[in-house]
Amino acid sequence: MPELPEVESVVRSLSSKIIGRRISNIYINNPNLRNFIDINIGNKLVGSYISEIYRRAKYIVFIMDDFVLIIHLGMTGILLFNGNLSLKHNHVNIFFDDGNYIVYNDCRRFGSFHIINKDEEEVFFSKIGMEPLIESFNYTYLKNLLKGNRCIKSFLMDNKYIAGIGNIYASEILYMCGISPLRQVKDINDVEINNLIYSIKNILTESIKNNGSSIRDYKNADGVFGVYQKFFKVYNRQGKECYNCQNKIEKILVNGRSTFLCNYCQS
DNA sequence: CGCAACTCCTGAGCGC
DNA sequence: TGCGCTCAGGAGTTGC
Known part of the structure; x- marks a missing residue:
């Protein structure tokens, strides 16, 4: 899926268009996403005003009068503003009082919809780690967590420690700071921790x-494709030359996920 | 604890 | 043109 930057892009492209709008209708074409969407629960949202939209980890959060709608895009989910209503894999349409609407389309149906009461929001996110782009995501926070034998790449992707980093950005971040994805977290030294933090913030921000x-599949709510893949240094570049040392980029498996690295620049 | 293996699901890309 | 195989941005569960 969409990792942190993609979800953030969806939220930004959506917010000005639907904040302050009232939901006039919800149509569920297929309730069988990762979780089952109860149509009666969906109908509870009709009549609600959307007061705020934000991203938390890889979730899109819609704040309403009494309820909170939380959408996860899974691997292939897209949320299109006034998108084509007759596409294959359209699962949910949300219509607004001004005639506009958003369509949730998700080929693999790994995404999810959660409708909770306002006072359940904190509990919903209680197991999610810190947002990497806030100021308090710093040396002190990370130092305390980098204990044990697990490898740094699986740590970066573990959302209970850091919110929003997935398989693509984990490889890119570790290349940027010169750390091998296989390094055990307890062996990351203080200089490397600071470099790692810099790389996380820099890559996600860029x-x-x-x-x-x-x-x-991914596009934002305006149907605009992202272009950051042009700047990938290692992801999907196995067999090609490292931009730094000209040795070949390698592809290995780490916890069953494809992982890309330069064995000379990363150690 | 870490992690491997599996689950959910569809389709693109590849070799033959 | 088609078949069968492998792989894919996530994340939860199970069992070792």
Whole structure:
């Protein structure tokens, strides 16, 4: 899916268009996403005003009068503003009082919809780690968590420690700071921790500026593709030359996920 | 604890 | 043109 920059791009492209709007109708074409969407629960949202939209980890959060709608895009979910209503894999349409609407389309149906009461929001996100782009995501926060034998790449992708980093950005971040994805977290030294933090913030921020990355399905709510994939240094570049040392980029498996690195620049 | 293996699902890309 | 295989941005669960 969409990782942090892609979800952020969706939220930004959506917010000015639907904040202050009232939901006039919800149509569920297929309730069988990762979780089952109860149509009666969906109908509870009709009549609600959307007062705020934000991203938390890889979730899109819609704040309403009494309820909170939380959408996860899974691997292939897209949320299109006034998108084509007759596409294959359209699962949910949300219509607004001004005649506009958003369509949730998700080929693999790994995404999810959660409708909760306002007072349940904190609990919903209680197991999610810190947002990497806020100031308090710093040396002190990370130092305390980098204990044990697990490898740094699986740590970066573990959303209970850091929110929003997925398989693509984990590889890109580790290349930027010269750390091998296989390094055990307890062996990351203080200089490397600071470099890692810098790389996380830099890569995610740059990607957001480019509307994220579009590998195949992803686009923001305006239907605009991200272009950050043009700047990938290692992801999907196995066999090609490292931009820094000209040795070949390698592809390995880490916890079953494709991982890309330069064995000379990363150690 | 870490992690491998599996689950959910569809389709693109590849070799033959 | 088609078949079968592998792989894909996530994340939860199970079992070792």
